[in-house]
Amino acid sequence: MATPLLHVIDDVVTRSAGVSLRMLRLDQVHPLLSGNKWYKLHLNLQAARECGYPTVLSFGGAYSNHLYALAAAGKLFGFRTIGVIRGEILQPLNPTLAFAQEQGMELHAVSRTDYRDKTSPEFLAELTERFGACHVIPEGGGNEAGVLGCTEIASSLEWSAEAKDRLVTLACGTGATMAGIIAGLTVPCQTTGFSVLKGGEFLQQQVLDFLRTVEAPDPGSWHINTQWHFGGYARSTPELLAFIHDFTERTGIPLEPVYTGKMMYGLYAMLAAGEIARGSEIIAIHTGGIHVRASLARDWAD
Numbered sequence: 343m344a345t346p347l348l349h350v351i352d353d354v355v356t357r358s359a360g361v362s363l364r365m366l367r368l369d370q371v372h373p374l375l376s377g378n379k380w381y382k383l384h385l386n387l388q389a390a391r392e393c394g395y396p397t398v399l400s401f402g403g404a405y406s407n408h409l410y411a412l413a414a415a416g417k418l419f420g421f422r423t424i425g426v427i428r429g430e431i432l433q434p435l436n437p438t439l440a441f442a443q444e445q446g447m448e449l450h451a452v453s454r455t456d457y458r459d460k461t462s463p464e465f466l467a468e469l470t471e472r473f474g475a476c477h478v479i480p481e482g483g484g485n486e487a488g489v490l491g492c493t494e495i496a497s498s499l500e501w502s503a504e505a506k507d508r509l510v511t512l513a514c515g516t517g518a519t520m521a522g523i524i525a526g527l528t529v530p531c532q533t534t535g536f537s538v539l540k541g542g543e544f545l546q547q548q549v550l551d552f553l554r555t556v557e558a559p560d561p562g563s564w565h566i567n568t569q570w571h572f573g574g575y576a577r578s579t580p581e582l583l584a585f586i587h588d589f590t591e592r593t594g595i596p597l598e599p600v601y602t603g604k605m606m607y608g609l610y611a612m613l614a615a616g617e618i619a620r621g622s623e624i625i626a627i628h629t630g631g632i633h634v635r636a637s638l639a640r641d642w643a644d
């Protein structure tokens with residue numbers, strides 16, 4: 343894993359808001375296990391190894407960055423991997439699932455109704471009967487090992503000696519990455535998570551639960567912004583796509599519309615509305631996932 347760099351973003355919006363903005367480029371730490379993925383996976387793989395499980399099984403939708411990374415990690419570190427997919431698997435496979443399969447992941451479709459039961463003991467017993475003993479990672483890598491791994495992200499956050507108002511921003515799906523970062527912070531800092539899902543209010547409780555799972559105190563200095571979901575998970579609008587295009591043209595930093603694009607749009611909206619204190623030092627976390635653009639381009643073209 344490469345050490346993630348902090349990329350300075352200095353433009354008309356940051357200047358008129360009077361803030362400094364840098365982006366933590368987790369998207370660059372590894373060509374296949376980029377973003378928050380390695381942080382969520384490595385302690386899970388270690389646990390699987392220690393328990394002697396040759397197989398790792400996890401869950402996700404057709405665009406799952408988590409399954410993409412798990413498949414790559416399985417190939418790199420010698421695990422058989424099973425991806426339980428929500429809903430039908432359409433042929434030809436989209437680039438995300440095609441990549442996972444190429445890495446050796448066995449794809450197993452379950453109906454959307456059955457998928458809702460994915461944490462029930464009966465459903466997990468059925469999967470174990472079918473695939474043999476395996477280490478099961480919940481959807482999105484949101485378990486104790488995943489959250490603990492994400493605490494390491496906080497050690498890449500560097501602040502100036504004179505920083506007073508520090509703000510970390512990131513995109514939230516399950517809230518596991520956010521909880522890990524909050525748990526790993528060593529200096530006073532606000533954290534804002536942008537829900538990429540419609541109805542993201544549930545993330546408030548989920549982050550609290552994840553903090554409890556890793557026995558971290560709740561510092562109270564965090565907030566879930568539910569405003570910038572753009573219609574829901576993997577939904578988009580022309581404004582969001584135009585923002586992403588413009589941002590990438592100006593900065594050279596790639597974004598995608600499922601996670602990082604929504605987070606940066608929301609952050610820029612907050613800056614433009616004067617909702618962030620002047621003088622703040624902001625670090626936006628680039629949680630990766632860029633490869634999903636190929637799958638979206640194909641499906642949105644249909």
Ligand SMILES: Cc1ncc(COP(=O)(O)O)c(C=O)c1O
Pocket residue numbers: 377378407408482513514515516517518519520601602629630631632
């Ligand atoms: C690129 C990207 N960013 C952000 C997230 C959100 O992470 P979390 O589910 O831990 O909130 C995910 C999902 O894992 C993701 O794939």
